[in-house]
Amino acid sequence: MRAKMYEIVKAEKLTPDVIKLEIKAPQIAKKAKAGQFIMVTPTEHGERIPLTMADFSPEKGTITIAALEIGKTTKELGTLKAGDKVFSLVGPLGLPTHLHNFGNVVSIGGGIGLALMYPVVRAFRQSGNHTINIIGAKNEKLLIYEDEIKTVSDEFYVCTDDGSKGHHGFVSDVLKKMIAENKKIDLVYAVGPIIMMKVIANITKPHNIKTIVSLNPIMVDGTGMCGSCRVIISGETKFGCVDGPEFDGHAVDFDNLTARNRRYMPEEAVSLKKWQGAK
Amino acid sequence: MADEPQQPKQPKKIVPKKYPMPEQDPKERIRNFNEVPIGQEAQTAILEAQRCLQCKRGPNRKVCMDGCPVEIDIPVFIKQVQEGNFEEAIRIIRQKQNLPAVCGRVCPYENQCEGLCVVGKKNEPVGIGRLERFLADWERKEMKKGKVEVPPPTGKQVAVVGAGPAGLTVAGDLAKLGHKITIFEALQYCGGVLVYGIPEFRLPKEIVHAEVDYIRRMGVDIKNDFVVGKLETVDELMRDYDAVFVATGAGLPDWTNLKGENLNGIMSANEFLTRVNLMKAFKFPEYDTPIRAGERVVTIGGGNVAMDCARTSLRLGCKESVILYRRSDAELPARREEVHHAQQEGVRFELLAAPVEFIGDDCGNVKQVKAIRMQLGEPDASGRRRPVKIPGSEFLIDAQTVLIAIGQSPNPLVPMTTPDLKTTKEGTIAVDEEGRTSKKAVWAGGDIASGAATVILAMGDGKKAAKSMHRYLTQDQSWPAPEVFEKLSCEM
Numbered sequence A: 001m002r003a004k005m006y007e008i009v010k011a012e013k014l015t016p017d018v019i020k021l022e023i024k025a026p027q028i029a030k031k032a033k034a035g036q037f038i039m040v041t042p043t044e045h046g047e048r049i050p051l052t053m054a055d056f057s058p059e060k061g062t063i064t065i066a067a068l069e070i071g072k073t074t075k076e077l078g079t080l081k082a083g084d085k086v087f088s089l090v091g092p093l094g095l096p097t098h099l100h101n102f103g104n105v106v107s108i109g110g111g112i113g114l115a116l117m118y119p120v121v122r123a124f125r126q127s128g129n130h131t132i133n134i135i136g137a138k139n140e141k142l143l144i145y146e147d148e149i150k151t152v153s154d155e156f157y158v159c160t161d162d163g164s165k166g167h168h169g170f171v172s173d174v175l176k177k178m179i180a181e182n183k184k185i186d187l188v189y190a191v192g193p194i195i196m197m198k199v200i201a202n203i204t205k206p207h208n209i210k211t212i213v214s215l216n217p218i219m220v221d222g223t224g225m226c227g228s229c230r231v232i233i234s235g236e237t238k239f240g241c242v243d244g245p246e247f248d249g250h251a252v253d254f255d256n257l258t259a260r261n262r263r264y265m266p267e268e269a270v271s272l273k274k275w276q277g278a279k
Numbered sequence B: 001m002a003d004e005p006q007q008p009k010q011p012k013k014i015v016p017k018k019y020p021m022p023e024q025d026p027k028e029r030i031r032n033f034n035e036v037p038i039g040q041e042a043q044t045a046i047l048e049a050q051r052c053l054q055c056k057r058g059p060n061r062k063v064c065m066d067g068c069p070v071e072i073d074i075p076v077f078i079k080q081v082q083e084g085n086f087e088e089a090i091r092i093i094r095q096k097q098n099l100p101a102v103c104g105r106v107c108p109y110e111n112q113c114e115g116l117c118v119v120g121k122k123n124e125p126v127g128i129g130r131l132e133r134f135l136a137d138w139e140r141k142e143m144k145k146g147k148v149e150v151p152p153p154t155g156k157q158v159a160v161v162g163a164g165p166a167g168l169t170v171a172g173d174l175a176k177l178g179h180k181i182t183i184f185e186a187l188q189y190c191g192g193v194l195v196y197g198i199p200e201f202r203l204p205k206e207i208v209h210a211e212v213d214y215i216r217r218m219g220v221d222i223k224n225d226f227v228v229g230k231l232e233t234v235d236e237l238m239r240d241y242d243a244v245f246v247a248t249g250a251g252l253p254d255w256t257n258l259k260g261e262n263l264n265g266i267m268s269a270n271e272f273l274t275r276v277n278l279m280k281a282f283k284f285p286e287y288d289t290p291i292r293a294g295e296r297v298v299t300i301g302g303g304n305v306a307m308d309c310a311r312t313s314l315r316l317g318c319k320e321s322v323i324l325y326r327r328s329d330a331e332l333p334a335r336r337e338e339v340h341h342a343q344q345e346g347v348r349f350e351l352l353a354a355p356v357e358f359i360g361d362d363c364g365n366v367k368q369v370k371a372i373r374m375q376l377g378e379p380d381a382s383g384r385r386r387p388v389k390i391p392g393s394e395f396l397i398d399a400q401t402v403l404i405a406i407g408q409s410p411n412p413l414v415p416m417t418t419p420d421l422k423t424t425k426e427g428t429i430a431v432d433e434e435g436r437t438s439k440k441a442v443w444a445g446g447d448i449a450s451g452a453a454t455v456i457l458a459m460g461d462g463k464k465a466a467k468s469m470h471r472y473l474t475q476d477q478s479w480p481a482p483e484v485f486e487k488l489s490c491e492m
Ligand SMILES: Cc1cc2nc3c(=O)[nH]c(=O)nc-3n(C[C@H](O)[C@H](O)[C@H](O)COP(=O)(O)OP(=O)(O)OC[C@H]3O[C@@H](n4cnc5c(N)ncnc54)[C@H](O)[C@@H]3O)c2cc1C
Pocket: A037, A047, A048, A049, A050, A051, A052, A053, A065, A066, A067, A068, A069, A070, A071, A072, A073, A074, A075, A112, A115, A116, A215, A216, A217, A218, A219, A220, A240, A245, A261, A262, A265, A268, A269, A272
């Protein structure tokens, strides 16, 4: 009824569990801005999942995504090779990152969030900001996009939970230290696991440092028609896909987001098991 | 012109009732997603057609055709059915109607064509909807699927935004006139509510795909996965197209805004139906998108959408499906046939009751709906009696899933990204009687212009707009003065 339409031009494993795909999508590439995402459906039977664009090139007519392989759909993406096609790709969705010359911007990323962070910090720098970037992962092997982020950093810090590279500890430790040393910070941008974003927001709140976080609620359409992605911001319901995905970190109800993201855990397990059995 | 009806006198032996439509047994059907009405045999269709009196319309005499928003020549096609000429009959329908298999199923014909049927004054009206369905199904099974003939190209290009009933109608009508049409559709499939909202057991998706295929065979180009306003704006489209038709529907779910609405297990009818229909969650895990109903599902609302939610829940295996509606049975806005089907299937109607709060467990899942009894007071602006709370009558219903089906608003994306497109207070795009908007060369129709309505009204809007667009493209490019739209956007 509808052929698979979007061709993968390059597929690369960044870590054993992270796939980076460059996909031909000239129109999306032309329009994409930092902070926006796409909805991808790998096969006709597949689920529509949101992935932030880790890069986009109007010249090459491609967009790049990086996915952490945690469940059926992302693991399926992980098996794709150059020349394969995906069934559906919709974008660019969500509001772009608000860009402005804020001054000193501290951007903090963890895990897969590092891929999402790269185009954003690049854009912050292009807007004239002094970019201070703190990146973290469990261990050295899981640090992705390190070189790319370094090239757009005025200051650069690396953390690993096990101390295999850089600061032994969390990204939040580095931020706390900066605040304690009275470093001038005009904006904090955080993207990564929900718990990391929550911790960062709690650190900056008492100091009144404006903090933007990039949320990852469960989505279906990604265009504002279902409300699956609703998040609570200052007590008000907002749609992650059209009002976000970036929000004021001090206004987000992180606990509600954590609970809502667990909605389909039993079904997700069934889906994964079936797929692994069939493979 | 002979105004006087020259139809034969009412024959003495008119069969008083419609020939029955075979249906799946309620006990059986709540365990599957197959279509409820099975469809009639050719012989039954001919007998049903023979109940028709072949009335002529007159200035003071309304007949079936006057009730059809797309003006199908009903007596003429029925005549062909009487004689067994199905191919000719469907050709006559197709002159006016691009989605007969759909309308034959979901059109509220009891208020439209059949509502004005002369036979219907004393007996049951002629089953016009069923005949339309029969012919469309017959065509799909029996006729070859070649290219559909269209006239030579006019050289004009038209962009249609949204592939619901309104957009598909404009595309089909303008393609028939030789214009080059491109449809831009946000979702991976075409059909709008027909594919993501109305469930499989009322409208099999294969039928919608076949109707869309027919439009494609007329040479219409369809671009799926294309969100207008994000990928390109209307202004950007206008660089390449001579005219634009906006038909983006009313897809924005309304909420109760009551305490606890963001608990797990509470979702909009749109989310629930999109998961089940568009993403085929009813076939999970064969399809990847999950859905869960739980023991009891409470649906809030009383329209077609609520009936679809309640009936879908049963098929997903819930033990009890409850509709909570704040007025009484007489005010239920859903089609009677839908209410009847829901009752047959065992949906429980908790009428004159409204939710006041949603109560969750420790993990953030909904476990109960707190509701309050209502009574009907004075009539409100709509003429319906206003429901009033009965103090102290709160009660609790256990629920693992709560579906909010209290209405949909217009999709804001296109108006938001098209600065000179005027909207009304309700958020609909302001249009004149031909569907023209405040922006020259842009028309709008269907739910985005009328607010949530019906398939056939969306198609009627499409018809009107297509006529107006054709005139604009071939003869007269005049446009109403801006004040017309100033006024339209303030009204209502
Ligand atoms: C705006 C946005 C941008 C994102 N960008 C990225 C990215 O660049 N890279 C990346 O690896 N991940 C990203 N995510 C998260 C990613 O969408 C989920 O990891 C993915 O959907 C998981 O699907 P799965 O089938 O592999 O796993 P599942 O086993 O289905 O789910 C694992 C977990 O992922 C989340 N999830 C499941 N389904 C969805 C869904 N339809 N929408 C959103 N979350 C879901 C849930 O929390 C779930 O518990 C983003 C999410 C959002 C909302």
